Amino acid sequence: MVHQTMKIRIRRAPSASNKINHMAFPSLCLPRAHRMWGALILGMLASCASPPAPGPAPDPSITAPAGPAAATTATVIEQPRSRWVPVGWDALPGWGGDQIQFAWPALLRSCQRPAPAWTRACAEALALPEPTEAAVRRWMQHRLQPYRVEPRDGAASDGLITGYFEPLIEARREPDAQFRVPLYRPPADFGKRKPYWTRAQLETLPAARAKLRGNELAYVADPLDALVLHIQGSGRLLLTEPDGRQRLVRAAFAGHNDHPYRSVGRWLVEQGAFSLEQASWPAIKAWARAHPKRVQEMLQINPRYVFFREEPLPDPSIGPLGAQGVPLTPGRSIAVDRESIPYGTPVWIDTTEPTPAPVPAPRPLQRLVMAQDTGGAIVGAVRADYFWGWTEGAEEFAGRMKQPLRMWVLWPRS
Known part of the structure; x- marks a missing residue:
């Protein structure tokens, strides 16, 4: 694998941006796990800003003729x-x-x-x-x-x-004072026990935690960063190695514990944190910042847990594989x-x-x-x-x- 030194601006989960660079979208993944960011993260449907760059005026010489003639034989x-x-x-x-x-x-x-x-x-x-x-x-x-x-x-x-989108998150190969939330590869007994341990069990029970030990892929700085990856099923990591070198890699979906997804957004609505109409990912992040001692409680209401594998990303302009x-x-x-x-x-x-x-x-x-x-x-x-x-x-x-x-x-x- 070629090591790359990169300068990439990372937006961590608690941050928000109200702009997007549409140069990434001409004229304007993820493995099969993710889908429907708004619905999966909220258990409801949320609503985004900044339009694509307008294209040129249509060329009359190449637009379709009026009328339904093209459809008559189909x-x-x-x-x-x-x-x-x-x-x-x-x-x-x-x-x-x-x-x-x-x-x-x-x-x-x-x-x-x-x-x-x-x-x-x-x-x-x-x-x-x-x-x-x-x-x-x-x-x-x-x-x-x-x-x-x-x-x-x-x-x-x-x-x-x-x-939906592919997250880009800063990570470390080894934990430190800031990067302490692990992402895991599948444990050795993954697939032998169905369903596998729940999220709460994997985070609290000694027997379950022992199964994860030694399978740490990387560490992220915030539990909401990990939540984003678990919901989307994959993402990009700007990974800092112990020697200080940085690499851009993909944390690809490698399986989940066969438990159903339960929406953290729905749970927060039930808790009275905000109304159904107010529910959005920014609202969830704001609640987490205001209630740091309850973040783990919020995360553990969702029993599903996702495991990852590391994939090289030699060309950052290439998107993740779709289904x-x-x-x-x-x-x-x-x-x-x-x-x-x-x-x-x-x-x-x-x-x-x-x-x-x-x-x-x-x-x-x-x-x-x-x-x-x-x-x-x-x-x-x-x-x-x-x-x-x-x-x-x-x-x-x-x-x-x-x-x-x-x-x-x-x-x-x-």
Whole structure:
């Protein structure tokens, strides 16, 4: 492994940022454990700020013609949890305004593991000689058919989009006065005992604690940093070795103790810390700062415990692997319900920019993304989790995102 000396600004869990660098999101992971940051951490849905950089005005020469003609030869496609209704390109709100070429690298990554229906289309996409905005748009409108995603029962096609991210946390290989909260590799008897010890047992019972001894992967400075990693299922560690050298590595999901997740946010609402409407990750952090002696009590109401393995991160610009098995792209990858949308499907989303309240009229967020991930909390026909990446501010965006959503899939023509 190549050792790297890096200068990276770390935002620890108790801190908050109200800005995010959208240079990390063109035009604007995690292993299968995480999903739906707002819902999992709160047991409810929370709502984020700072819009993506606006793209250029649409080029009239490459926008789709008006009218439903493109949909007339296609038929409805039934999925286990959704139905796809063919539409014309003009039915996609904002289709002419997105810089869809910035979604092209994410599409090519999905083409590394194409679904059978995508074999021919992916071969064509990979062979596209100059993927300019005009060329990508022409290829899509010629090769793909848009479909509106609806529930199978014909209910309203409005759904929900939340957000998730990959934490970036400072850590130490050895504990010191500040970095004292351990992250663990799976113990030797992991998998032999099901379910494994609960969180409270692993933190208090001598017999359970003995199983963890010697399996410390790294140490973080705050129990809320560890909580973030346990909920997301993986994250980046800026790891300082005993000799002072720093490396950027990934703490990847290696399993959990087979106990259900219980929401710390829900528990705090039940305790009267704040109302359901006020619940958010910043609110949880504020409560923890105000009640440091009760943080351990709060954490132990959740019996689930996650174990990690260390993975090298030679290229920090590459995202974590999603459930499709390809790296996620900030601002261009989403998690979906596989029973509604297969992996590797381009999806047009119509939602609004997550903004702090009160905002009278949030601006539209309409863009092309790729279905490359999933999660236990992402269930339903029109349901998505938006990957915010790992840069400063991603935590706040993901933790507050709860937006109405409409979706269209783009599928190869016969």
